[in-house]
Amino acid sequence: MKKISLMLLVISGSVWMYSCGGSSDQSSSTAEAPKSMVPDSETYDPNRGEGKFNETNVQLGELDATMAKRGEATSNTKCLSCHKLTDERLVGPGWKGVTERRTPYWLMNFITNPDPMIDKDPEVQAQLEICLVRMPNQNLTDEDARSIVEFMRKNDSSK
Amino acid sequence: MQLGAFSIIALSTLFPSCKPKNATGAIDSDAAIKAYVPPGKHDEFYNFVSGGFSGQMSVYGLPSGRMLKVIPVFSVDPEKGYGYSEETKPMLNTSHGFVPWDDLHHTEMSQTNGEINGKWVFANANNTPRLARIDLKTFKTAEIIELPNSGGNHSSPFGTENSEYIVAGTRFSVPADDANGDVPINSYKQNFKGHISFVSVNQESGEMNIAFQLRTPGVNFDLARAGKDKSHGWFFFSCYNTEQANTLLEVNASQKDKDFIMAVNWKKAEEYLKAGKGKKVKVRYAHNKYNEEAHTATSEIKTEVTVLDVAELKDICYFIPCPKSPHGCDVDPTGEYIVGSGKLAAVIPVFSFNKLQKAIADKAFDGEYEGIPVVKYEAALYGEVQKPGLGPLHTEFDGRGNAYTSFFVSSEVVKWNIKDLKVLDRAPTYYSVGHLTIPGGNTRKPNAKYLIAYNKITKDRYLPTGPELTQSAQIYDISGDKMQMILDFPTIGEPHYAQAAPADLIKNNGQLKIFKIAENKHPRAAKGENEAKVVREGNKVHVYMTSIRSHFAPDNIEGIKMGDEVYFHVTNLEQDWDVPHGFAIKGANNAELLIMPGETSTLKWVPDRVGIYPMYCTDFCSALHQEMQGYIRVSPSGSNVPLTYSVGTNLPPKK
Numbered sequence: 001m002k003k004i005s006l007m008l009l010v011i012s013g014s015v016w017m018y019s020c021g022g023s024s025d026q027s028s029s030t031a032e033a034p035k036s037m038v039p040d041s042e043t044y045d046p047n048r049g050e051g052k053f054n055e056t057n058v059q060l061g062e063l064d065a066t067m068a069k070r071g072e073a074t075s076n077t078k079c080l081s082c083h084k085l086t087d088e089r090l091v092g093p094g095w096k097g098v099t100e101r102r103t104p105y106w107l108m109n110f111i112t113n114p115d116p117m118i119d120k121d122p123e124v125q126a127q128l129e130i131c132l133v134r135m136p137n138q139n140l141t142d143e144d145a146r147s148i149v150e151f152m153r154k155n156d157s158s159k
Numbered sequence: 160m161q162l163g164a165f166s167i168i169a170l171s172t173l174f175p176s177c178k179p180k181n182a183t184g185a186i187d188s189d190a191a192i193k194a195y196v197p198p199g200k201h202d203e204f205y206n207f208v209s210g211g212f213s214g215q216m217s218v219y220g221l222p223s224g225r226m227l228k229v230i231p232v233f234s235v236d237p238e239k240g241y242g243y244s245e246e247t248k249p250m251l252n253t254s255h256g257f258v259p260w261d262d263l264h265h266t267e268m269s270q271t272n273g274e275i276n277g278k279w280v281f282a283n284a285n286n287t288p289r290l291a292r293i294d295l296k297t298f299k300t301a302e303i304i305e306l307p308n309s310g311g312n313h314s315s316p317f318g319t320e321n322s323e324y325i326v327a328g329t330r331f332s333v334p335a336d337d338a339n340g341d342v343p344i345n346s347y348k349q350n351f352k353g354h355i356s357f358v359s360v361n362q363e364s365g366e367m368n369i370a371f372q373l374r375t376p377g378v379n380f381d382l383a384r385a386g387k388d389k390s391h392g393w394f395f396f397s398c399y400n401t402e403q404a405n406t407l408l409e410v411n412a413s414q415k416d417k418d419f420i421m422a423v424n425w426k427k428a429e430e431y432l433k434a435g436k437g438k439k440v441k442v443r444y445a446h447n448k449y450n451e452e453a454h455t456a457t458s459e460i461k462t463e464v465t466v467l468d469v470a471e472l473k474d475i476c477y478f479i480p481c482p483k484s485p486h487g488c489d490v491d492p493t494g495e496y497i498v499g500s501g502k503l504a505a506v507i508p509v510f511s512f513n514k515l516q517k518a519i520a521d522k523a524f525d526g527e528y529e530g531i532p533v534v535k536y537e538a539a540l541y542g543e544v545q546k547p548g549l550g551p552l553h554t555e556f557d558g559r560g561n562a563y564t565s566f567f568v569s570s571e572v573v574k575w576n577i578k579d580l581k582v583l584d585r586a587p588t589y590y591s592v593g594h595l596t597i598p599g600g601n602t603r604k605p606n607a608k609y610l611i612a613y614n615k616i617t618k619d620r621y622l623p624t625g626p627e628l629t630q631s632a633q634i635y636d637i638s639g640d641k642m643q644m645i646l647d648f649p650t651i652g653e654p655h656y657a658q659a660a661p662a663d664l665i666k667n668n669g670q671l672k673i674f675k676i677a678e679n680k681h682p683r684a685a686k687g688e689n690e691a692k693v694v695r696e697g698n699k700v701h702v703y704m705t706s707i708r709s710h711f712a713p714d715n716i717e718g719i720k721m722g723d724e725v726y727f728h729v730t731n732l733e734q735d736w737d738v739p740h741g742f743a744i745k746g747a748n749n750a751e752l753l754i755m756p757g758e759t760s761t762l763k764w765v766p767d768r769v770g771i772y773p774m775y776c777t778d779f780c781s782a783l784h785q786e787m788q789g790y791i792r793v794s795p796s797g798s799n800v801p802l803t804y805s806v807g808t809n810l811p812p813k814k
Contacts, residue, residue, distance in 0.1 A: 076687035077676055081707040081732055090807070091708070091783075132782040133708050138734040139673060 044120045051109030051117075052142075058105040063157060064150055071144075071151030078138040079111075079148065085155050091133055099149070099156045107152065108145040111138070187643055193636050194646035196223040201666075204598050206611065206659040207266045207280045211630070213652030214261045216282055216293060221598075221609055221659055222634055224648025232291045232300050233261030233284045237750035241300075244752055245726065245761035246681075247449075249458035253287055253305050254443040262286045265316060265382075265656035269360070273320035273387045273492075273603030277664040279365050281316035281325050288312035290327050290358055292365055294451075296670050301449050304367050307442035307464055308335050308354035314380035314396055318360075320387045320603065324370065324425065327356040328380035328396055335374070335466075336442045347405040351377035354466070355396065357425060366448070371432050372440075373423065373475065374468045376529035377403055379412070380421075381486050382553070387603055388494035390512040392426040395497050397481065397488035401528065413503060417480040417536070419528070420488050420499050422515060428467055428475050436472055437465035452680040454758050470530030477519060478528050479510060480536040487553035491562065492603050496541060496577055498562060500551035507551050507564060509580065511541035544580045548573050552593060553656070555600030557607035557637060563600075565592040565612065572612055572635065574642060586635055586642040590616040597637070598659035606661055610635045610642065613654040620647055630654055672736035674757030681759035683728035688712040693804040700725045700802075706740040706754065707732040708781040711774070714789030715809040718802030721769060721795055727752075730759040741777025744791070751777050766793040 048054055075083075082091035098107065110117050110124070114135045118124050128134065140148070196202050202220030205227075210217050214234030218227045235242030235251065242251050242259055251257055261284035269279040279301075280293045288309035294301040306312055306327045314328025332351040334340045342350045353375035358367050379400040386393035401418045404411030431437065442464050449456045469476040479499075481488075487500035497510040517523075518538035525533045550568030557563070561583065564573050570591050574584040593615045598606040612635070617628040629649035636643045676686055685691045685703040691712040694701045700723050705712045711729075719725060729742045733756040742752040744764055752760040766772065776787035794800045803809075 076689050077732065078687075078734060081688045081705060081710070081712065091710070134781070136708060136733055136735045136738065139675075140734075 046121055046123065047103060047106065049106040049109035049113075049117050050120060051113035053105035053108040053112075053145075055103070055105060058108060058146070058149075060104055060153070063153055065154070067147045067150040068154040069151075071147035071149070072154075074140070074144050075148055075151055078140065078144075082133075082135075089131070092131055092135060093127065095152055095155055097156060099152050104149045107149050108142075110135075111148060112140050112142070112145050113137075186645075190643065190645040193643075194222045194224070194634060196220065196225070201662055203662055204606075204609070204659045205662055205665045206596065206657055207268065208613070208632075208650055208657035209263050209266055209282065209655045210651050211264065211653030211655055212262050214263050214284070215652065216263060216266060216280065217651050217654075218298070219648065219650075220662075221611070222636075222645060224632070224634060224646050226651075228298055229651065230293055230298055230300065232282050232293065233263050233289065233303075235259045235750075238753065240750050240752045240760060240762070243750035243762070245763055246455040246759075249456040250300060250303055250447050250449060252447055252458035253289070253445045254307075254460065255287060258287050260286075261289065263291075263652070264313060266658050267316045267318050267325065268658045268660055269322040269365075270318060270320050270602060271322075273391075275599055275602060275658075275660045275664060276322075277660060277668040279322075279360075280658070281318065283312045283315035283327065285311050285313050285330065288327065288329065290316050290325060290356075290367065292360075292367060294365065295665055295668055297451065299449065299451075301365065301451075302367055303445075303447045304358065304369065305444035305446070306354075306356050306369070307444040308352070308372060308374075308440070308466070309333075309356070314355070314383045317383045317385060317394075319385040319394070319425075320391055322360045322362070324357045324359055324385075325367070326383055326385075326394060326396075327358060328383060329354050330379055330381070332377035332379065335440070337440050344405050347377055348403050351403075351405075353377055353380060353398075355380065355423070356464075357428070367446075369444075369464050371428065371437055372464050372466045373428065374466050374470075375421070375476065376470070376531065378419075379408075382488050384488055384490045384497075384601065386490055386494050386512065387492070390490065390494040390497075392424065393512070394423040394425050395488050395490065396421040396423065397485035397499065398478075399484040413484060417482050418484055418501070419478040419533070420481045420485060420497065420510070421531075422477045422479060422534075423469075424475055428472075431467055431472050431475070432465065437467050439463050440466045450680075451674070452678055454674070454679065454681050454760065473532075476531050477515075478531050478533045479515065479539045480525070480533065481508060482506060487551070487564075489554040489556070489562075489601070491556050491577055492558050492605060494603075498554045498564070500553060500564060502550055502552055502567065504551065505546065505549075507544040507547050507554075507575075508536075509541045509544065509577065510539045514541065515539045542580045544575050544582065547575065547582060548585070553595055555595045555597040555610070556605055557597060557600070558605035559607065563595055563597065563610055563637070563642075565595045567591050567593065567615065572610065572642060574637075584641050586644060588612045588614055588633055589620050589631065589647070590614055590618055594654070594656040596657045596659050598661065601658070608636070608638050609659075610637045611657065611659070613650070613657060615653070621649060673734050674755060676730075676732065676734060676757040679730070679757055679759060681728070681730070683726075683761070684759040685712075685728070685730045687732065688806070691804075691806070693802060695802055698723050702727045702804075704729045704742075705732050706730070706742070706776065706787075708738070709776070709783040709787040710806065711742075711776070711787065711789050712806040713804035714806045716789075716802075716804045717792040717794075718800050719766065719791055719793045720798055720800075721766065721793065723766065723793075725764045725766070725791075727762045727764065727774075728759055729754050729762070731756050733757070738780060739778050740780055740787075742774065743777050744774040745772045753778060766791075769793050769795050 087096040204221040231241035288306040310331030310333040313330035400412035482504035483501035523538035548566035
């Protein structure tokens with residue numbers, strides 16, 4: 001009898017654990033393990049992505065050459081091992097035309113917050129089936145992300 | 160079953176007062192739930208355990224006993240490339256050259272105001288005398304300093320209550336390094352000296368320096384503890400072999416009824432140092448530092464220490480007689496009581512700091528030993544714990560007025576009250592416990608929920624694995640009046656002392672998850688594939704290589720020739736937690752590299768024959784990990800194959 005109640009205690013303890021799962025402070029950066037293959041379509045906005053950026057806090061102006069240059073330097077270190085500037089796929093898809101396919105805030109959300117978006121965005125999930133490598137979180141700052149978008153715009157404006 | 164029963168019988172015959180009788184009888188039914196940490200949940204405490212003759216430090220979670228990490232410290236570790244990569248080789252440099260192994264006995268966590276602060280753990284090397292500092296932001300060995308004039312650094316790395324000093328006392332007295340060492344061994348009494356190093360610790364950077372050494376009579380120094388609170392400014396060292404034997408110590412160093420605890424007034428030593436009473440002595444010792452931004456260690460040979468002779472400078476040291484070859488020498492959380500554990504004694508003497516001060520003031524001495532005043536035993540004694548057990552070794556404290564002493568011979572932990580010296584409880588250990596740990600048990604504020612016994616003998620505790628068995632530790636819940644054993648867990652090497660601290664203190668200390676690639680100052684880092692290249696400098700070829708899920712750049716290299724030395728400087732471009740890459744190449748006479756995100760490591764490779772050599776990533780990094788590979792072509796010396804390198808472009812010629 002005592003043993004059974006002990007077992008129950010353990011089981012009920014783990015049920016409780018599960019119901020508040022994901023609150024752990026490390027969960028955001030454990031990359032490879034897919035959490036759920038079912039996109040959470042109710043709250044997810046595929047036009048905006050998931051993260052801190054949206055149409056009000058990211059606005060594009062004239063192409064800023066200095067910012068694009070900074071973005072190029074960051075991309076060299078953190079992105080271009082896997083992405084080409086053409087439309088050719090390397091590890092991930094080529095960057096050519098990406099600013100026409102995606103909103104700037106979607107891009108900034110994706111590169112600063114890749115894991116939740118890989119789990120939720122239907123198009124990214126389709127992409128994962130082709131590439132098979134989850135895009136790593138490269139710990140970009142907001143400024144890094146913005147300047148990378150500027151570099152992508154520059155890349156798209158050149159022929 | 161038969162065998163197990165037999166060995167228990169054999170043990171109880173060996174140790175008559177050992178009462179393991181029925182091992183399972185010692186376990187209460189709620190033990191499992193007390194040691195149970197559910198999957199995905201964290202332990203309450205980190206436990207930093209000496210790896211003994213493995214030379215490493217292991218990290219466990221408590222109360223689960225789950226192993227979290229083995230930190231390479233004094234021994235090479237091919238798994239991590241420690242001592243094999245060009246960057247880490249200098250960490251194991253000494254005045255004797257590269258020493259790939261040692262024997263790590265004790266750990267000491269850094270403190271502020273007598274409490275653990277979560278910054279560093281120190282460790283001692285018992286063979287080639289050294290002291291190491293492990294940085295708890297990276298869980299890497301950050302610094303190793305060699306100790307001159309020393310024969311074996313056992314009485315170490317105990318520290319003061321603000322980690323002003325970590326001490327390093329020689330176990331084996333030897334002639335000083337600047338003296339002629341070519342003397343008859345049986346001239347111990349004339350020629351052999353003890354040295355105790357006081358190593359200062361920079362409170363910001365953690366950098367260690369030998370502030371001064373005390374030259375003492377030749378004896379064996381065993382363990383030590385700093386005073387705390389009221390006794391801050393004093394240090395206590397247990398010594399044995401006051402007989403000064405040089406052979407068959409088992410018999411010849413156990414002749415006297417009492418050996419000593421040496422009380423050191425280190426504030427007084429500091430005054431003498433300031434007054435210029437120290438002598439500069441010519442020595443040679445290595446000081447090795449790991450630079451976290453360059454991901455590279457450097458080794459410097461230093462040539463001088465300042466020595467204070469405690470026979471000449473009278474009021475630094477005092478000997479307190481202590482029964483029979485004391486091992487532990489432990490100071491309670493108030494700083495008033497000093498517990499000596501004579502490992503061959505039948506009592507535990509408890510000395511009073513106040514009485515010691517009075518005895519010194521009153522000159523209540525029993526003559527001198529080699530020029531050092533010997534305090535009268537009764538003048539310093541608070542009292543004795545009578546019939547505590549057999550073979551007392553070491554004592555920790557719970558901050559509730561109780562002490563816990565380990566007994567090697569009678570295989571038990573004994574809980575006793577410091578004030579009235581009465582035994583309160585006994586718990587068997589399986590078998591022959593050495594050191595004990597209570598989280599913070601050596602500090603002003605113990606966190607006394609658990610006690611861990613590190614046992615010297617394993618016998619039948621686990622599934623047998625041939626003649627050599629794993630080491631064994633046991634956890635007791637000590638939150639109640641009675642100690643309750645809740646778990647056995649196996650450990651590496653032979654653990655001696657260990658320390659433990661609340662998990663939050665270490666978890667929230669600003670631990671690194673990655674090395675920022677922008678801050679990488681390695682001179683041969685490639686911070687991006689556009690910086691990847693191969694450069695020939697005479698017969699040395701430097702490969703600036705990058706790794707990211709899941710390819711190397713370059714991954715095809717031709718034009719390497721016999722006689723070349725190839726240096727692979729691999730930079731891991733990942734910037735996410737828990738994405739190391741490995742690097743290995745066929746025929747390498749050393750090890751692999753295991754490169755953390757943002758880090759650069761270098762593997763030296765000297766090809767021994769002409770041919771094609773594969774290289775690959777050893778750490779499963781993505782679904783395409785198995786594709787993370789490359790080739791090197793090695794041609795005969797004098798060949799005219801040009802040096803070329805590429806990733807993705809070296810395709811077969813089109814017809």
